Amino acid sequence: MASSFIINSIKNSSMNSNSLCWKILATIALMVLCYAILCMSMYKWRTRRIRRMLNSFYAISGLPIIGSLYLVTGNLRERFEKLFVLFKQYRDKAPVVAWVLHIPVVVIGKYDHIQTVLGKSHKRNLFGIWEMTFGDSMFSLQGEKWRKSRRIITPAFSPTMMQQYLPVLNEHSKFLTRKLASLSDTDETFDISHYVCSMNLDTITKNMTGYELGSLKNGITEFQTALPKTTQMESMRLSFPLLFPDFMYKIYLLISGNYKLYETVHRLPRQIIQDKLSKESAYKHEHHENIHNSEATSTKTLLDLLLKAHNADNTFTKKHVQAEILNMIALGFESTTLTVSFVLLMLAMYPEIQKKVYEEIRTIYKDDDEEVNIEDMKELVYLEQCINETLRKFTVVPMTFREHDEDIVLDDKKVIPANCRVLVGFYGAHHDKRIFPNADEWDPEHFAPDAIASQNKQVFFPFGCGIRSCIGAKYAMMSIKIQLVHLLRSYRFTTDMKMQDIHLTVDVALRNDSGYWLKLWSRKEIYENGIKHEA
Numbered sequence: 001m002a003s004s005f006i007i008n009s010i011k012n013s014s015m016n017s018n019s020l021c022w023k024i025l026a027t028i029a030l031m032v033l034c035y036a037i038l039c040m041s042m043y044k045w046r047t048r049r050i051r052r053m054l055n056s057f058y059a060i061s062g063l064p065i066i067g068s069l070y071l072v073t074g075n076l077r078e079r080f081e082k083l084f085v086l087f088k089q090y091r092d093k094a095p096v097v098a099w100v101l102h103i104p105v106v107v108i109g110k111y112d113h114i115q116t117v118l119g120k121s122h123k124r125n126l127f128g129i130w131e132m133t134f135g136d137s138m139f140s141l142q143g144e145k146w147r148k149s150r151r152i153i154t155p156a157f158s159p160t161m162m163q164q165y166l167p168v169l170n171e172h173s174k175f176l177t178r179k180l181a182s183l184s185d186t187d188e189t190f191d192i193s194h195y196v197c198s199m200n201l202d203t204i205t206k207n208m209t210g211y212e213l214g215s216l217k218n219g220i221t222e223f224q225t226a227l228p229k230t231t232q233m234e235s236m237r238l239s240f241p242l243l244f245p246d247f248m249y250k251i252y253l254l255i256s257g258n259y260k261l262y263e264t265v266h267r268l269p270r271q272i273i274q275d276k277l278s279k280e281s282a283y284k285h286e287h288h289e290n291i292h293n294s295e296a297t298s299t300k301t302l303l304d305l306l307l308k309a310h311n312a313d314n315t316f317t318k319k320h321v322q323a324e325i326l327n328m329i330a331l332g333f334e335s336t337t338l339t340v341s342f343v344l345l346m347l348a349m350y351p352e353i354q355k356k357v358y359e360e361i362r363t364i365y366k367d368d369d370e371e372v373n374i375e376d377m378k379e380l381v382y383l384e385q386c387i388n389e390t391l392r393k394f395t396v397v398p399m400t401f402r403e404h405d406e407d408i409v410l411d412d413k414k415v416i417p418a419n420c421r422v423l424v425g426f427y428g429a430h431h432d433k434r435i436f437p438n439a440d441e442w443d444p445e446h447f448a449p450d451a452i453a454s455q456n457k458q459v460f461f462p463f464g465c466g467i468r469s470c471i472g473a474k475y476a477m478m479s480i481k482i483q484l485v486h487l488l489r490s491y492r493f494t495t496d497m498k499m500q501d502i503h504l505t506v507d508v509a510l511r512n513d514s515g516y517w518l519k520l521w522s523r524k525e526i527y528e529n530g531i532k533h534e535a
């Protein structure tokens, strides 16, 4: 009797506490909903001019609260496929309006609109995405702060500095070529991007900071594994409106245990700076001289420029230096890795074109060990056509966002209102058949000298355009060419992959979800042993 009384009271009290819990949760949910509705109404009121002006634009359908995001749900691969279908569907109607939650976004994809918008715009607005990765760097900053960073960093890409980068690029490319020898002349396929990735990470780190990472020699670093995960997570954020506010995203990271990925990513620039400062202090100690006059601090790398700026101006903090180093390494190594991997995959799929590239390389370089320099590179016209075609077909940075302080009149008299976000679709412009007749194929003839001469306008934006275009464009092209010359003059690449095996995904960059699976055949071996595999 007593025990059943106790059990009943426990049951009652747990039912009571359960229902109390539910009541509290329901009240919180109601408050959150009311707050969201209030914010949205205020936002609508503030943006009434934008909405009125956008009435003349074709609008992609949107649902309450989530807007048009329901059209591009799924994993990154599914999202890109859906985006591509949407792009085809709305291509001729562009510019169109889509809705990210309740926020209107004008989507443009025609080359003349891109030129107009990027020519006038200084402000990249990515909905706060990637800010946790790239923080206070030039990539995320706006206005005067961005201008200051860009001013400090620009000299790192001067002609003199570009000359200085050549030895490391040549040396690392030779090392990669030697390393691949163990994989050559067997029928086994391997994903070339893993090797190219390590090499590019080592190269950009060494050239920008003087730091030896040694990931190609010693194996993949934790930075290399963590970085793509953070950028992918941040891209997925766009599909989950609940994760838009930074504090919600941080809670998610803490609960899922992914916060440590960010710690790993941010550890590398800290370590590089620490290493540099320790070396400087050891040098100073040893030579008893003012470090600022010493050889050890003469401007050799981007890191030297950044530390100099930091010493001269305390508003340019150590945090800024760290962010800029991370930004350069991250943006630099991923984009060049993807381009080199895609070019090799395409050349493996098109042996006739590979043969033509090889012959061009051989007319300039007779010896396998010859260094590649800036003057020779100008003669690699056909190789450059192949690189450009790859950057067109697989636009590594397929889109960006802008926001303007003033109205922008597009050529056909449509006006994008001030303070309205714009999604700039480079990928769309690169797949316009009026400009690139064979747009769905990989066809280097799109960039043949005659074809380019007939286009007296800018229609190709691999590195963006305007004031916020890629600061590393020249470095990237130089690095890509040097790697390809070293690899292609030593090996012939083949693949079992077909175009239909390529499945694109997009986070901060466009990549092939199914990898870059190649076989390679040593050219010397073919030459010496009689023609086993015709080059």
Ligand code: HEM
Pocket (backbone or CB within 6 Å): 124, 138, 139, 150, 327, 328, 329, 331, 332, 333, 335, 336, 339, 391, 396, 397, 400, 401, 461, 462, 463, 464, 465, 467, 468, 469, 470, 471, 472, 473, 475, 476
């Ligand atoms: C194939 C290689 C590369 C491609 C396709 C590429 C593409 C781009 C594009 C399209 C933009 C402009 C985005 C926008 O307008 O919003 C950009 C910006 C940028 N890129 Fe690259 N990039 C490459 C290599 C590099 C390298 C090697 C570095 C550094 C060494 C670099 C550093 C940057 C930085 C810092 C920005 C931001 C510039 C600013 O906001 O002022 N990129 N890149």
